[in-house]
Amino acid sequence: MILELDDVGVTFTGGPPWARTKVYAMKGVSLTLAEGEILGLVGESGSGKTTTSTVALGLRRPTSGSALFEGKPFPKRRKALAGRMQAVLQHPQWSLNPRMRVGHCVAEPLVVLGGTTKDEVTERVLATLGQVGLDASFAQRYPHQLSGGQRQRVSIARALVTRPPFVVFDEAVSALDVSVQAQILNLVKDLRAEFSFAALFISHDIGAVRYVADRVAVMRHGEVVETAPSAVFFGTPEHEYSRQLVEAL
Amino acid sequence: MTGWRKADWLTRSGLVCLAVLVLVTVVGTVFGIGGDPDAMVGPRLAPPGGEFLLGTDELGRSMLPRLFEGIGTTLLLSTVAVLVTAVLATLLGVAAGYYGGWLGEVVLRLVEVLYSFPTIVLAILVAAVVGPGQTATMCSIVLITIPLMTRVVRAAAVTVSERDYVTSAVISGAGWPRILVRHLLPNLSGTIAVQGTYALSVGILVEGGLSFLGFGVQPPQSSLGALIQQGSTYLLTAPWLVIVPGIVLIVAVLAINVFGDGLRDGLEPREARSLV
Numbered sequence: 001m002i003l004e005l006d007d008v009g010v011t012f013t014g015g016p017p018w019a020r021t022k023v024y025a026m027k028g029v030s031l032t033l034a035e036g037e038i039l040g041l042v043g044e045s046g047s048g049k050t051t052t053s054t055v056a057l058g059l060r061r062p063t064s065g066s067a068l069f070e071g072k073p074f075p076k077r078r079k080a081l082a083g084r085m086q087a088v089l090q091h092p093q094w095s096l097n098p099r100m101r102v103g104h105c106v107a108e109p110l111v112v113l114g115g116t117t118k119d120e121v122t123e124r125v126l127a128t129l130g131q132v133g134l135d136a137s138f139a140q141r142y143p144h145q146l147s148g149g150q151r152q153r154v155s156i157a158r159a160l161v162t163r164p165p166f167v168v169f170d171e172a173v174s175a176l177d178v179s180v181q182a183q184i185l186n187l188v189k190d191l192r193a194e195f196s197f198a199a200l201f202i203s204h205d206i207g208a209v210r211y212v213a214d215r216v217a218v219m220r221h222g223e224v225v226e227t228a229p230s231a232v233f234f235g236t237p238e239h240e241y242s243r244q245l246v247e248a249l
Numbered sequence: 250m251t252g253w254r255k256a257d258w259l260t261r262s263g264l265v266c267l268a269v270l271v272l273v274t275v276v277g278t279v280f281g282i283g284g285d286p287d288a289m290v291g292p293r294l295a296p297p298g299g300e301f302l303l304g305t306d307e308l309g310r311s312m313l314p315r316l317f318e319g320i321g322t323t324l325l326l327s328t329v330a331v332l333v334t335a336v337l338a339t340l341l342g343v344a345a346g347y348y349g350g351w352l353g354e355v356v357l358r359l360v361e362v363l364y365s366f367p368t369i370v371l372a373i374l375v376a377a378v379v380g381p382g383q384t385a386t387m388c389s390i391v392l393i394t395i396p397l398m399t400r401v402v403r404a405a406a407v408t409v410s411e412r413d414y415v416t417s418a419v420i421s422g423a424g425w426p427r428i429l430v431r432h433l434l435p436n437l438s439g440t441i442a443v444q445g446t447y448a449l450s451v452g453i454l455v456e457g458g459l460s461f462l463g464f465g466v467q468p469p470q471s472s473l474g475a476l477i478q479q480g481s482t483y484l485l486t487a488p489w490l491v492i493v494p495g496i497v498l499i500v501a502v503l504a505i506n507v508f509g510d511g512l513r514d515g516l517e518p519r520e521a522r523s524l525v
Contacts (some may be wrong), residue, residue: 057420059416059419059420078419078422079422079424080422081422082421082422083421083422085420086417086420086421087416087417087420089413089416089417090413091412091413094412094413094414095413095414095417096414097414097431097432097435097436098436099435099436100431100435105414108417108418108421108423108431109421109422112418112421112422112423112424112427113421113422155417158417159417162421
């Protein structure tokens, strides 16, 4: 298993000590992700999808329960995970540092990982840009010279440049035009076929999830209400809420 | 020079005024135009014109070289102080904004305590502790400008650290030095530069105020504040002693502010505008 979340709970506390307010962002969430599998995570805004992704990426320690990555708890030092996991995040306009050339953005995970010479890095960056459908001239451009779809391609290139076994796509296509969405989804599918990474594909767009995911998990109010293989889920959804989602498609 | 072409006429004139002021001062000081600023060469309180272009003061010293020296002292003191402020405020602001937690709280509370002192009271306090002079002036400027700058840098650092490219870098395993140098500082530089210009104009005013009260630059060295203070005694008989350095002070502060506004319009994204 690449990722195992077992009975994970995340609670946010707020307010002064005499009037504590608690928000349960995740309650008893159990999810597993096998090598090379794409798990689609759907749910409305505020259902705990993004919190789940931060736990899966080891950015947030669960309040209760356990999170294992490749069978081990998350290490204290982030550097130990360098190159093993990556993410493609929500906002195309902020996914890339506006003061860095695209080439440097894509190279960053490789440089942080170390062990590669400058020429190897350049070669890998250009190759990866090619794999996401961008030619070598893009390496010299700045993010503001790119369209939203191109930026998301660059984000995907940056995520895949170290060939990680696990990638999180957090609303990676939600901010894009429908036609561009389809291109990016096809790209994700093609790249998965090529590099066979496991992915947590988070989206409120159930159509997008249907297109790429092998299995689907539905979240509502911080809980997972149903997990099923794609074919089963979209054929005969069990839970009432899942049924509503599928019908709305 | 795309920046120049994009700037409006107000920003350009601010920059031009500032450049002219600095250039004239540097040329005047280096070539000793008007003679020795400390030499008593002429009649006392001579009006402008003729041999002494800006007149002479109560000791018969020519005002032109004294003005050059004064502008030089004021600008140099303020600039050095603002550079110190910029470095300290950036460190504090990024620490508070990026790391947050108790460190951020401590920084913020300290800065708020400093913020609560009225400007000139704080400056006099510093002069009383350090002893009047250039050091006191610089320390005052740093202490007075650091709270606002730290708070603005912190606010900007909070915004930048929440952006996806910083999160991506963290996920990639990048350490804090890399995140600081590659991601935070380049994206905060605009904010820091804009705040720096405002701090510079505040610094010039603080120097003027402190020297006017006699706690700043000490005679015989001149500064804009010291010139105005010395001239104020003869305001009715020899008004040019106050008017000329006064006008220079106003022009310098206005030019820096106007240039700072232009810099802000050019460098800071619209949504961050409300922070300033």
